[in-house]
Amino acid sequence: MQPVKHIVMWNLRGESEQERSANIQKVKLEFESIRNEIPGLKVLEIGVDISQIDYACDVVLYSEFESISALKEYASHPAHLRVRDALGNLRTHRYQVDYLS
Numbered sequence: 001m002q003p004v005k006h007i008v009m010w011n012l013r014g015e016s017e018q019e020r021s022a023n024i025q026k027v028k029l030e031f032e033s034i035r036n037e038i039p040g041l042k043v044l045e046i047g048v049d050i051s052q053i054d055y056a057c058d059v060v061l062y063s064e065f066e067s068i069s070a071l072k073e074y075a076s077h078p079a080h081l082r083v084r085d086a087l088g089n090l091r092t093h094r095y096q097v098d099y100l101s
Contacts, residue, residue, distance in 0.1 A: 001067035003101045009057035011093040023090045024048055027059050030083045037079040040070025071098065
């Protein structure tokens with residue numbers, strides 16, 4: 001099995017800097033809560049942008065899976081679906097890259 005890296009970046013909603021910051025923390029906490037629940041998930045990190053460059057994303061998810069099949073199973077795993085539902089429409093933009101390492 002060849003390991004797979006899964007990277008997702010989001011920009012999040014927020015009428016104020018406080019609201020956007022609260023949404024960023026919610027994304028971070030929700031994903032960190034499933035770190036040990038997903039079979040085949042080897043690494044999960046959530047990074048919050050510190051550059052404040054206008055073209056930067058707010059949050060990045062960096063994860064590594066044992067295989068392509070483990071990544072596919074993650075997509076429909078109840079813990080991942082719970083996070084996706086909890087975050088609802090917080091995002092304004094989403095970018096993703098999956099690659100073999």
